[in-house]
Each structure stands twice: as C-alpha cells, then as structure tokens.
Amino acid sequence: MSRRPTSLARRLADGGSVPFVESVQSKAHTSPLLSIGLLVVGAILLVGYLYSNSGGSSSYGEAVSKIGGGISCTQELLRAMPVLKKAYGDSMSKVLHVGPETCSVVSELLKEEDTEVWGMEPYDLDDSTAKCKSLVRKGIVRVADIKFPLPYKAKSFSLIMVSDALDYLSPRYLNKTLPELARVSSNGVVVFTGYPGQQRAKVAELSKFGRPAKLRSSSWWIRYFFQCKLEENESGTKKFEQASEKRSYKPACQVFHLKSLP
C-alpha cells in the first residue's frame, strides 16, 4: 500500500512527509470541494492503514512492542528478530545489543545455536530479574555508559544492534558513540529509534535516562549519519525490507542499517 523507500537518500528527498497530506495542500487553492473530498479520501486511507497495522498484519498479531502505553524499540527489535535473521544470516554470529532491557534481547538470542551474544545496558538495572542478574554475573551483560569509548577492540562483534539508547544522547555524545559502534563491529550496525511524536515507554523513569528521549525524524538521522561519515548499508536495508514484506512486518520504530568501519 504505502511506498517503501529503499534508500536513505530517497527518504531524505521525501523529507519524511506523508504523501497524501502534500497532495491536499497543493490542491487547496484550486477547489475547496475537491480538497474536502481529498481529505475524506485521506482519512479513509489513514484509518485503513492504521487498521491494517494493528490487526491485519497476520503473523505479527498484536502490537507487542507497547509497554505501559508507550513504544519500546527494544521490544520492537525482538519482534523484528526473525526478519533481522533473514537479512543478516551469518553476519549474526557475534552480536552485541546496546540498549535498555538488553537482557530480554540477550536471552532471546542465547537460544540460537550459532549465535554468540552480549548485551550492554546503558542505564541501571534496578528492576532486573534473577535471570538478568545471572547474565550480568556471567559477564554476558554489562552496564556501561555509552557516552565514553567502548571497551572493545575494533571489529569485536559481527553485528551491533542498538535500540532506544541513542534517543537519549545529545549530538555531542552521539558524535562519539555512533562511530564507536561502527568501529567495534564488522558486519554492520542496526539502529532502532523512535518516531517523533511517538509516546515512549517508561516516561516516568526520567531520572534513569538523565534526559528525556529526543525523537528525531528520519531526515535528521540521515543528515547526522552523513555528517559522521557513516554510510548506509544498502544491502542490509534491502534484505531487511524484502524479508519484512514477506512476513507482512511493519516496524513500529525507525530502522537504519549502517556499515561498519572498513
């Protein structure tokens, strides 16, 4: 139904705007009746789209990524795992997940036979389960401030997945953290971040994150990646979109595929 732009550059060209809103605006001065008609059509399309998003998408069923009324991109990443596996295959032999609730991602990936996995929790773990505590004890999950250089050698991991964590960093820190993620991985960095206007899970826990999440538009991120000289992994993007389509998966978060540093 909606066009799925395949490259970051094209998404930038779109400016992140919704196509039918644009067409309403451009026709507004021609005929009021026509614009009302277009608005009605737009509303119907929107309702249809929302409906297909919530109930229609077969195997993914309920929006499980919603926690306490907000979106958690870590939960969304878990939901996307089958699609990520399809897109990255062997590149997922040694995964590092970075983000809140990392224990849930690590536990899930530990079930995979040919995947080694580690987790980095950028915020504290006060409400962690016994299982999570045991992962920390074993050194599989660590709590580390991602504003500082990561304590790993170049290309220590094949794939790095980040969810939610970057939304809490200001550009000053992002400038250090993002290139670090590209440095310590060899087959790419997958970034899950919230859409602007999206309600976040755990809004009550501001003290934990230090600052409110800043949800940036896709054009902001694309410009940012470009500034930091990080390149889109077009093959990753393409494979992810193909696998999403096959499984009628529609991400509730923005997903970016970046190349590791050469």
Ligand SMILES: *[C@@H]1O[C@H](CO)[C@@H](O)[C@H](O)[C@H]1NC(C)=O
């Ligand atoms: C981040 O890095 C880019 C490119 O190196 C630079 O242009 C920009 O000013 C930096 N931003 C901050 C807030 O340090």
Ligand SMILES: *[C@@H]1O[C@H](CO)[C@@H](O)[C@H](O)[C@H]1NC(C)=O
């Ligand atoms: C790009 O993504 C593919 C998976 O689709 C992966 O195998 C490859 O290593 C990635 N390339 C880089 C440079 O990160």
